[in-house]
Amino acid sequence: MDFSVLLTDIPTLLVVVLGVPAVLAAYIVGGEFLVRRLPDANRPQVRPWIWVGPAIFLVAAILLIPAISTAVQSVQDNQGNFVGLSNYATQFSDFPNGGAWVAIRNNIIIWLIFYTLFTLAFGLVLAVLFDRVQYETVVKSLIFMPMAISSVALGVIWKFMYWYQPAGSDQTGTMNAIVTFFRHDPVAWLQDQWPNGIAVLNNLALIGAATWGITGFSMVILSAALKGIPGELLEAARVDGAGELTVFRRVIFPLMMPTIVVVGTTLVIFALKAFDVVYVMTNGNYNTDVLAFRMYNLLYLSHNPAGASAVAIILLVAVIPVLVFNLRQFRAVEARR
């Protein structure tokens, strides 16, 4: 075993392990020292900034400044000359099959609607049903388990699930084994652009794989919200003669609504930044491209950072309404308390 590589990094390691805490401690002690020098009246105005300072610095350094330089790069060409909106024009050219349109459609229609809907629906149904059984913890752990699998492994597993062999051969993929059992021809799930080249089927196949991975997340949070509903309310409804479905529709569902909205908006953001499943399973071929993958390809395959920046900004703009809605919702919930 050759440890020489490790040794060359020891000074760096020392700086990180000892230096960073030392600098932080010096900053806090020094800051407090300076604040103490101020007149009493001014201290409350200055002190919060001293403490928030490092956080603001970090957010600026790793989030705000890169975002601004991405926006700047998106209106330049790759040599740094200002070109106005031509990078965006390229992305929005040739509707409906050119530019970024296929990725936009997949992201903003197919992924956003179905991924969010499937995950919420499965999560809610599982949470409500498992609430009523003895072995709740066991099944919930099982459903939650895919969350522990990396997206790449998930993609590989589902690639095997969707494996295709021509009709007449043994089907080694689970999905095609089921389909052929019902005397239907095997389906090339990831390549088949049903219906008629619009590519809903293969996009749904990708979303199915992604949903399997994330359902546990929505189930666990919704289940926690369900447990938070006071038993008296449910009992009162039942005493008043409400059936189980009515109880769910009129009592449980409205009370869980804030949680459902929060989980839903989080899932929308997940849907918009979908990348790994597409990268592993189809590589954006057969009309399954998504914006994050297009950005990656423009940057690494085409060596076109300006175009990639434009796609990044399009993605950012698509996410902003969701963020605003999420914040408003959060405030509304706070106000009601």
Place this chain on the structure above:
Amino acid sequence: MHSSSLVRALVVAVAAVLTAVACGTSSTANAGTVHVIAVWSGAEQASFMAVLKPFEDQTGIKVQYEASRDEDAILTTRVGAGNPPDLAAAPGPQLLTSFAKQGKVVALNSAIDMNAYQANYSKSWIDLGEPLKDGKLYQIYSWAAVKGLIWYNPKNFQAKGYNVPKSWDDLMALQSQIKGTGTTPWCVALESGSASGWPASDWLKEIVLSQSGPDVYDKWVAGTQKWTSPEIKQAYTTWGQILGTNDGNVYGGKQFMLATNFGDVGTPMFASPPKCYMLNQASFITSFFTKANPALQPSTDFNFFPLPDINSQYAGAHVVAGDAFSMFKDTPQARKLMQYLTTAAAQTIWVKRGGKISPNKQTSLDAYPDVLSKETAAILVNTNIGRYDATDNMPADMKAAAWKSLLDFVSNQNNLDSILANLDKIQATAYK
């Protein structure tokens, strides 16, 4: 109790570090290391390691090898961050050429023994290593592959009384003869992760070169031959004839072609009864045949014939490809390894292990482990019109679009005109 075990742990840690210091200084004090990135993993990585072994033993230089199938992204990131490897090998020159354009790779003219290199390599390989045409050598080629070989199972051919086609017409006749018996003549598999579609581009390149000749081919690579031009369109439709209407000449049709990994292309051909009789793939595919089925023997179970000439005017035209090396950091150790990789001695090690052909003239034909690879090597030596893999020499955007276009063509051959029009659009911007 608690504190004493902590002390013990500390002592062990310090001892470990000191031992590491001792080891580190003793083994790599003067010789140094070379960091190499390439795409070879698994069996190919083992072969590359075998090539490096004598170099490490003789010089004491340690080679740190890193394998990645996503080499484009890794190299772009590392070069962009100012942290490139010393050397990188790529399965095509395009990526390395783009770094040469940015001035990120070192010219090799003074780094290796140019006289020996010029003596041992044919001019076309050297020209290929000077992509900027400024008299500077940026890439060397250590191994090569011949593209456009049609593989078949001689036992199946014998059982049915089929003959190896000598001309394009023979091939077309054989194709319809096999089709007539109710079996599909061809196996085609196009899935290859981020490079899906490239096996189809092998067909296209061979057809363009053999049908329309080297001039059209060169203009096509350079981006001055339009994709909508009659020559390129004809190449697509010729491949469409091989695939048949609705891909009916290919086992499993378009679904199987798109969903199957290129390495598994031979599986249906070796099934009993065979589900197809022929497939087109470069010389490396034999390692996939024998990996999937170790009982298969070259010559008796699988053999090849070169794709017949389409236009007799361009007889003996072949597309070749190779592994290009570039040097990113000019260190004495990197120079030594670069020099070593140009030698027949280094290349012969992998040649003997199978799957690769050496472009170095000094490599003996006897080094090839079996009859087939020797024949392939002979084809490489005797090629009349040799051209490097076209898509690998196009800009990355164009290459990716070309691969994708073939997937789209397979999905629906009727869309050819719009597919080609779209390629023209990409051609107009990709070469800037």
